[in-house]
Amino acid sequence: MKELMGICDKLCQALQKKTQDILNVICLVSTTKSLIQELRDFGWDSLLQNVRSFCDSRSIDVPDMCSSFSDIIRSRRQKDKVTIKHHYRNDVFNVVIDYQLKELNNRFNEQATELLKLSTALDPKDSFKSFNVEHICSLVEKFYPSDFSGQEKIQLPYELQHYEFDVIKDVNFQNLSTIGELCQKLVLTLPVSSATIERVFSAMKVIKTRLCNKMEDDFLTDYMVVYIEKEIPEKYSSDMIIDDFYSMKQRRAQLQPSSVKVSSLSTR
Incomplete structure (x- = not known):
């Protein structure tokens, strides 16, 4: 649990910040999943070594990992002998990590990740450096198809080209750093009745x-x-x-x- 919490801590802190860059969060999600998977594949031996060192320094007996694990419920259900190493690695260590990976995959599935990645095309930071007409059109096609008519979808790329050329010169849209600030500016330009x-x-x-x-x-x-x-x-x-x-x-x-x-x- 200490290793898992240490790996996920940076991501948890980033998700709590309202000003966090979306693309940075997506990168943190990806690296967090990779680190947890690496812990599952190669982290058992180092963890067991740390546990042995902890027990030796405090005169705690360490059981033989190759000996049989005595579990009354398990022994009734299956006849195969289960070692202590198998129990702690497969039934505890891997299960905890798999649960954490499942939670991350449920909250940040491929569709949600793609949505956030495409949304970064609207990021106004660094004078709209991330602006991408193709990504915005893909965002409309994949996630908001019912909000645009066929004619609007045809006109959208050309309107975005005008937007890309004009928004950089507009003083009202300069010095913006987040998508939230951009939305506030765009809302002020909408001809709606308060x-x-x-x-x-x-x-x-x-x-x-x-x-x-x-x-x-x-x-x-x-x-x-x-x-x-x-x-x-x-x-x-x-x-x-x-x-x-x-x-x-x-x-x-x-x-x-x-x-x-x-x-x-x-x-x-």
Whole structure:
């Protein structure tokens, strides 16, 4: 655990810094995985040597690694003899390292890593030195295809060329060092209504409360459209919604329009 924590410490500290360069974090993730894998492949002998040295300096008996490991549960399940070395290396040492590698791979899979690498093309540091039109177009194609129409995707490379040429000369975009600072500058240039934005955030506070914090993005988006654009759901009646519900697939439940229920109750 000491070796693992020492290897992962630099990455943990980098992830806690908001100003950390994305590309630097990706490099740290890659090197951390490589170091942990190297520890798994070649670190057992050095670790065992350190343990022996520690035990000898404190007069602690070190068991023979080739002797049989006495485990009642194991002996009931399998007849093969398991040595002490096999137990501590395969059932403890390797298992702990494999768990750590699995956690890193789950949190930083290939798709997330590629997303972060392509995002570095927007890094404004050193006068937009990392800017890359091809990477930004790949970012759109792979991760945001539904946000751009076919015509917008065709125009995007040419617009990015204008952006690359103009942004370096613009005094408003000079001396930027992070993507966050670039986003703040770009937001100020968007022709949006502040009243509309405030309305959206106010609606989000009403809809996504502490009790509804697990609401997924798709459901939240649909819910907010209905909540904010109230004139849209007013165009649809209950009968239209029921008919659309039936048209999706065959249903066992038979729903009746509210008008039918009211009429039947009045008749009774």
